[in-house]
Amino acid sequence: xxxxxxxxxxxxxxxxxxxxxxxxxxxxxxxxxxxxxxxxxxxxxxxxxxxxxxxxxxxxxxxxxxxxxxxxxxxxxxxxxxxxxxxxxxxxxxxxxxxxxxxxxxxxxxxxxxxxxxxxxxxxxxxxxxxxxxxxxxxxxxxxxxxxxxxxxxxxxxxxxxxxxxxxxxxxxxxxxxxxxxxxxxxxxxxxxxxxxxxxxxxxxxxxxxxxxxxxxxxxxxxxxxxxxxxxxxxxxxxxxxxxxxxx
Amino acid sequence: xxxxxxxxxxxxxxxxxxxxxxxxxxxxxxxxxxxxxxxxxxxxxxxxxxxxxxxxxxxxxxxxxxxxxxxxxxxxxxxxxxxxxxxxxxxxxxxxxxxxxxxxxxxxxxxxxxxxxxxxxxxxxxxxxxxxxxxxxxxxxxxxxxxxxxxxxxxxxxxxxxxxxxxxxxxxxxxxxxxxxxxxxxxxxxxxxxxxxxxxxxxxxxxxxxxxxxxxxxxxxxxxxxxxxxxxxxxxxxxxxxxxxxxx
DNA sequence: CGCAGTCTTGAGACAGATCAACTCACGTGG
DNA sequence: CCACGTGAGTTGATCTGTCTCAAGACTGCG
Numbered sequence: 001x002x003x004x005x006x007x008x009x010x011x012x013x014x015x016x017x018x019x020x021x022x023x024x025x026x027x028x029x030x031x032x033x034x035x036x037x038x039x040x041x042x043x044x045x046x047x048x049x050x051x052x053x054x055x056x057x058x059x060x061x062x063x064x065x066x067x068x069x070x071x072x073x074x075x076x077x078x079x080x081x082x083x084x085x086x087x088x089x090x091x092x093x094x095x096x097x098x099x100x101x102x103x104x105x106x107x108x109x110x111x112x113x114x115x116x117x118x119x120x121x122x123x124x125x126x127x128x129x130x131x132x133x134x135x136x137x138x139x140x141x142x143x144x145x146x147x148x149x150x151x152x153x154x155x156x157x158x159x160x161x162x163x164x165x166x167x168x169x170x171x172x173x174x175x176x177x178x179x180x181x182x183x184x185x186x187x188x189x190x191x192x193x194x195x196x197x198x199x200x201x202x203x204x205x206x207x208x209x210x211x212x213x214x215x216x217x218x219x220x221x222x223x224x225x226x227x228x229x230x231x232x233x234x235x236x237x238x239x240x241x242x243x244x245x246x247x248x
Numbered sequence: 249x250x251x252x253x254x255x256x257x258x259x260x261x262x263x264x265x266x267x268x269x270x271x272x273x274x275x276x277x278x279x280x281x282x283x284x285x286x287x288x289x290x291x292x293x294x295x296x297x298x299x300x301x302x303x304x305x306x307x308x309x310x311x312x313x314x315x316x317x318x319x320x321x322x323x324x325x326x327x328x329x330x331x332x333x334x335x336x337x338x339x340x341x342x343x344x345x346x347x348x349x350x351x352x353x354x355x356x357x358x359x360x361x362x363x364x365x366x367x368x369x370x371x372x373x374x375x376x377x378x379x380x381x382x383x384x385x386x387x388x389x390x391x392x393x394x395x396x397x398x399x400x401x402x403x404x405x406x407x408x409x410x411x412x413x414x415x416x417x418x419x420x421x422x423x424x425x426x427x428x429x430x431x432x433x434x435x436x437x438x439x440x441x442x443x444x445x446x447x448x449x450x451x452x453x454x455x456x457x458x459x460x461x462x463x464x465x466x467x468x469x470x471x472x473x474x475x476x477x478x479x480x481x482x483x484x485x486x487x488x489x490x491x492x493x494x495x496x
Numbered sequence: 497c498g499c500a501g502t503c504t505t506g507a508g509a510c511a512g513a514t515c516a517a518c519t520c521a522c523g524t525g526g
Numbered sequence: 527c528c529a530c531g532t533g534a535g536t537t538g539a540t541c542t543g544t545c546t547c548a549a550g551a552c553t554g555c556g
Contacts, residue, residue, distance in 0.1 A: 076409050090496075092412040094405050104398050128398075132391055139384045146380070146394045150352050153397060156404040157342050161324050163411040164340040164455035168512070199535065207412035212512060214536055231521075231534075248338075416544070447503065457545060462504055479503075479553070 036138045043134055045125045049117040055125075056114040062128045063105040064145065070121035071196040072097045074105070075204070076113050093205035095155060096197065098182060102148040104128070118196045163207045166247060171206040172216040174246035176226070180239055191236040192229070220245070284386045291382055293373045297365040303373075304362040310376045311353040312393065318369035319444040320345045322353070323452070324361050341453035343403060344445065346430060350396040352376070366444045411455045414495060419454040420464040422494035424474070428487055439484040440477070468493070 044066075049055060057063060074094045096118075097103050105113060106128070115123075135141040162171055180186040183193045195202075203210040220226050225242055227235040236242055292314075297303060305311060322342045344366075345351050353361055354376070363371075383389040410419055428434040431441045443450075451458040468474050473490055475483040484490055 076405070090413065092409045094408055104401060106398060106402055132394070136387045136391075139387055139390060142387060142390050142394060143380055143384075146390060146397060149394060149397050149401060150354060150376075153352060153401045153404060154354055156401060156408060157324070160342055160404060160407050160411065161340045163408065164452075165338065204412075209513060210535080211514085211537085215512095218536070458503080459505085459546085460544060463544095466504070 036135065036141060039134050040126070040131065040141075043126060043130050047123040047125055049121040049123065051117050051119050051121075053121075054114050054116045055123065056112060057105050057107070059107055059112065061105065061107065064126045064128050064131050065103045065105055065115060066124040066126075067097055067099055067101045067103065068122040068124060069099050071099075071118040072103070072121055072123075073116045073118055073197065073201055073205075074103060074113065075116060091204055092207070093201060095152065095159070096182075096205065102145060102152075104149055104152065118201070168206075168208055168212050169216050169219065169245065170247045171208065172202075172213060173220065173225075173242050175202060175206060176220075176234065176236060177239060177243045177246055179234075180236055186236070186239055188240045189238065191239050193234055194229075195232045195234055198232075284383065284389060287382050288374070288379065288389075291374060291378050295371040295373055297369040297371065299365050299367050299369075301369075302362050302364045303371065304360060305353050305355070307355055307360065309353065309355065312374045312376050312379050313351045313353055313363060314372040314374075315345055315347055315349045315351065316370040316372060317347050319347075319366040320351070320369055320371075321364045321366055321445065321449055321453070322351060322361065323364055339452055340455070341449060343400065343407070344430075344453065350393060350400075352397055352400065366449070416454075416456055416460050417464050417467065417493065418495045419456065420450075420461060421468065421473075421490050423450060423454060424468075424482065424484060425487060425491045425494055427482075428484055434484070434487055436488045437486065439487050441482055442477075443480040443482055446480075 047055060049070075055065075073096055075091055076094055077091050094113075095103075097115075103115065105115060107113070131145075132142060135145075162174055166174070179195065180191045180193060183196075184191060186193070197205075199210045199213050203213045206213065217226075217228070220242075221228065225237055225245065227237070229235060295303060297318075303313075321344055323339055324342055325339050342361075343351075345363075351363065353363065355361070379393075380390060383393075410422055414422070427443065428439045428441060431444075432439060434441070445453075447458045447461050451461045454461065465474075465476070468490075469476065473485055473493065475485070477483060
């Protein structure tokens with residue numbers, strides 16, 4: 001849980017890294033693509049984080065973070081920054097993000113927001129306004145960012161519904177179905193995958209305690225809906241049945 | 249609670265209505281503004297809703313709704329659509345929106361999403377893709393939509409934090425502070441305003457029951473933090489103190 | 497005036513939090 | 527190679543905040 005001070009470049013962006021990750025879909029034609037890619041590379045900052053490290057956004061930052069490779073958690077800490085003993089779990093995970101995602105990181109009303117590395121992580125960090133200024137005359141790029149942002153909004157709204165009126169069992173079931181979909185593209189039937197985050201992160205994501213998450217996983221296991229393979233390995237026996245558990 | 253079937257125009261958009269509401273800030277120069285405004289008017293649909301009516305999005309809809317005048321609630325219903333007696337409160341309010349807001353309304357993973365009129369309401373409804381195609385060569389417009397979307401994402405994330413690990417008292421306090429800010433621009437000191445929504449909507453927005461909301465309001469009143477003026481009237485005696493109640 | 501809907505207040509039940517052991521997996525070093 | 531230590535995960539017992547059910551008070555309207 002190392003603190004990573006302000007946003008800062010550690011090296012120049014690998015041009016092809018940037019262009020591939022960001023614009024594969026947005027820019028079908030090759031020529032303007034390289035031009036805009038070059039310009040964006042000039043303002044983007046590359047960051048590599050080791051597993052467990054965090055990129056902490058300053059209060060005034062308004063960032064767009066592209067995840068080149070790896071898995072990350074976006075989290076909000078309920079202030080109380082100077083707690084020595086890791087303090088209470090006053091931390092809420094807003095979303096999990098994986099390779100290829102674009103994460104808007106803007107100041108929350110209160111409490112700092114930061115991006116934690118669930119695995120080794122490669123990021124490209126932009127100042128949002130600078131990015132948009134540069135991409136101003138390339139509507140396809142802005143539109144791609146907008147599409148990703150709307151997607152993030154949709155997932156955030158789903159999370160609101162989940163946390164607003166769902167029981168612990170439904171939240172855990174919903175979480176597992178979502179992970180099955182995002183990690184191995186499995187939407188039905190048997191499905192096996194490895195969770196990149198621990199119970200603690202799951203709990204903070206669902207607004208539950210680790211004890212409750214653990215209990216619900218055990219219950220689902222006893223009900224024959226899943227098996228575990230070691231600590232992080234999960235086998236869903238019937239993704240559809242689990243989706244039904246998650247409720248509407 | 250009338251059902252409003254599919255999105256449908258009731259009359260052509262008043263051009264100045266559209267241009268004023270959407271582009272006042274996005275398009276400083278006048279000439280191109282009218283051109284793009286005309287084109288957008290051609291694809292936007294005007295809708296007027298009476299208080300209590302709802303605009304129900306179809307599963308396949310992907311809309312951008314501009315609120316010309318009035319107050320609205322964006323809500324997700326936990327399926328179970330054929331419940332006769334108003335059924336359980338299986339409904340979650342995702343956000344409140346007021347005059348000038350731009351509301352992305354896309355299909356949620358499950359359960360329909362719809363926009364309810366808290367007051368008489370005037371809307372302009374666009375298909376998102378059609379809107380973006382039309383605004384393609386006007387980056388300022390797309391950028392304005394992106395900015396609004398990022399703002400919606402930010403508020404949605406704040407709601408996740410609120411519902412993830414905050415007690416009822418904190419949620420109600422936070423709600424009141426937010427409303428004070430959005431309805432009368434009050435951020436501190438004494439502040440009086442009228443809530444456009446009932447206790448029931450507040451409860452559904454915060455993931456609580458109306459009884460709990462009512463109790464918390466009573467408690468805050470007994471603690472001298474606020475007074476009520478009739479049913480919907482609220483007087484905050486000290487917005488800062490209330491913000492402190494809401495926690496970090 | 498009386499009705500109907502909204503809001504408030506009260507008493508009891510329950511899901512999940514909290515506190516506290518205990519187990520397990522894994523790496524380290526004797 | 528095995529004892530040990532550490533951190534994560536599981537399981538159990540109790541406590542508490544919020545939901546539920548139920549009754550009463552307020553507001554607005556015909």
